[in-house]
Amino acid sequence: MSDLHTEIAIVGAGPAGLAAALAVCEHGRAACLIDDNPKPGGQIWRAGLTAGSRSATNREAWLTNPAIPAELTARLARVEGLRVLPAARVVATQNAGSLLLEDASQARYLHYQKLIVASGARELLLPFPGWTLPGVTGAGGLQALVKQGLDVSGKRIVLAGSGPLLLASAATLRAAGAQVLLIAEQAASRQLAGFVWSLRHWPAKLAQAARLRWALRGVPYRAGSHVLAALGKERLQSVRLQQGQHVRELACDWLGVGFGLVPNTELLQALGCALQDGSAKVDALLQCSQPNVFAVGEACGIGGVDKALLEGRMAGLAAAGQVEAAQALIPARAHQLRFAAQLAHHFSLDPAIRQLADAQTLVCRCEDVRHGDLLAYNNWREAKLQTRCGMGACQGRICGAACATLYGWPVTGSRPPIQPTRLGSLLQLETTEAPSS
Ligand SMILES: Cc1cc2nc3c(=O)[nH]c(=O)nc-3n(C[C@H](O)[C@H](O)[C@H](O)COP(=O)(O)OP(=O)(O)OC[C@H]3O[C@@H](n4cnc5c(N)ncnc54)[C@H](O)[C@@H]3O)c2cc1C
Numbered sequence: 001m002s003d004l005h006t007e008i009a010i011v012g013a014g015p016a017g018l019a020a021a022l023a024v025c026e027h028g029r030a031a032c033l034i035d036d037n038p039k040p041g042g043q044i045w046r047a048g049l050t051a052g053s054r055s056a057t058n059r060e061a062w063l064t065n066p067a068i069p070a071e072l073t074a075r076l077a078r079v080e081g082l083r084v085l086p087a088a089r090v091v092a093t094q095n096a097g098s099l100l101l102e103d104a105s106q107a108r109y110l111h112y113q114k115l116i117v118a119s120g121a122r123e124l125l126l127p128f129p130g131w132t133l134p135g136v137t138g139a140g141g142l143q144a145l146v147k148q149g150l151d152v153s154g155k156r157i158v159l160a161g162s163g164p165l166l167l168a169s170a171a172t173l174r175a176a177g178a179q180v181l182l183i184a185e186q187a188a189s190r191q192l193a194g195f196v197w198s199l200r201h202w203p204a205k206l207a208q209a210a211r212l213r214w215a216l217r218g219v220p221y222r223a224g225s226h227v228l229a230a231l232g233k234e235r236l237q238s239v240r241l242q243q244g245q246h247v248r249e250l251a252c253d254w255l256g257v258g259f260g261l262v263p264n265t266e267l268l269q270a271l272g273c274a275l276q277d278g279s280a281k282v283d284a285l286l287q288c289s290q291p292n293v294f295a296v297g298e299a300c301g302i303g304g305v306d307k308a309l310l311e312g313r314m315a316g317l318a319a320a321g322q323v324e325a326a327q328a329l330i331p332a333r334a335h336q337l338r339f340a341a342q343l344a345h346h347f348s349l350d351p352a353i354r355q356l357a358d359a360q361t362l363v364c365r366c367e368d369v370r371h372g373d374l375l376a377y378n379n380w381r382e383a384k385l386q387t388r389c390g391m392g393a394c395q396g397r398i399c400g401a402a403c404a405t406l407y408g409w410p411v412t413g414s415r416p417p418i419q420p421t422r423l424g425s426l427l428q429l430e431t432t433e434a435p436s437s
Helices: 015-026 069-080 139-147 165-175 189-201 205-214 265-270 306-317 322-325 330-346 351-355 380-387 398-406 423-431
Strands: 004-011 031-034 082-085 089-093 100-102 106-119 121-123 156-161 179-183 225-229 237-244 244-249 256-257 261-263 293-295 363-364
Touching: 004 015, 004 100, 004 363, 015 031, 015 069, 015 082, 015 106, 015 306, 031 106, 069 106, 089 265, 089 423, 100 237, 100 423, 106 306, 106 423, 121 139, 139 156, 156 225, 156 237, 165 179, 165 205, 165 256, 189 205, 189 330, 225 256, 244 256, 293 306, 306 322, 306 330, 363 398, 380 398
Parallel strands: 004 031, 004 106, 031 082, 106 293, 156 179, 156 256
Antiparallel strands: 089 100, 100 106, 121 261, 179 225, 225 237, 237 244
């Protein structure tokens, strides 16, 4: 299959990538937008079944996703120079300026002059006894399953972990007919009160939080509360929770647990871009340490949809040569970064969360490596070499962040493939000499 060429490649069609594509194309430049989902929207605007799951390379059909604000899709439908590659994922980089893409039928190169990485974030999943039982998922993961058709009507669900995503997930589950028994937030009530007080500087977010609480009226939201174990034989039957000084057990059908978000930086690392505190290190215009590479949205720091939209727009403008217009948005970004700092501060993890796993608890689910097996090692590399932790199908995307949190091992470096890939695609990587752009 022949190679593709574009002026500006954008990886990720969540809020950040969509905003970047709009800014690029509204300023007369050509962009190619790649996402591994069949529909755009990313995590927050994940397309439901009504949007149709069939991938469409026709841009208008692809944009049919009622979860995305209508004004954004209408503007994206009008621009010229935007090519979309749905259900395609970036699996590797070759030379600077070339990405290896894989879709259901083929692997091919995309050569670009500039790259905007809007790869988003995933949940931080931390091991605790029973966390691998069927019926236990991430909190946002369960939300995603429901958006894509899992029937939870009448099911008893407990959500646990940390951060605003617990409330957003609970609202989706309740609207889908689930019985949300409890939201267990590990942050203490004084942390939560501090967070709510800080929201006076972001009135729209305060209003959003109030709307969520209203939608969840009657659902207990317990601060200073965390999961201790998921219990059941073949499947989840109940959850054991620490609530203040008390331990209680609650029978349930599903348990969704997430301790916040982790930026997806594998592609950035493969490109040699520097990281800072686990996300892309960027300058005031979102440029990474490698030339012609920008990082936006959750990939350059967890801060929610408004930050993602703004950063996408800024990087799109900068990449399209509209530097002054991008610079004019720097103060607005500073305001969003202050919100991101509040999030990180008020939802910081209670040290008890790092002690939930016992010696038998699996940390690496792909390679069956237990907490007890890992205690003998001093760093991620040693642990990988000796136990195969992080060497399985997910390539450390889950257990890498868990090890960083549990043992303080920074997970650095990323090697191909960035995501699970067909062998044929990797062969292409080894045998093709990609031309420089
Ligand atoms: C599971 C989950 C659920 C969430 N739900 C909510 C919610 O309900 N409400 C809310 O306010 N916030 C939610 N968030 C937070 C959310 O991350 C932000 O609000 C917002 O979506 C961030 O936008 P973004 O564009 O930076 O990233 P995202 O929306 O995550 O978009 C990134 C996109 O890039 C794609 N991608 C990544 N790597 C590759 C690759 N190599 N090749 C191709 N495509 C790739 C991803 O599949 C994704 O579609 C959720 C986060 C997670 C992890």
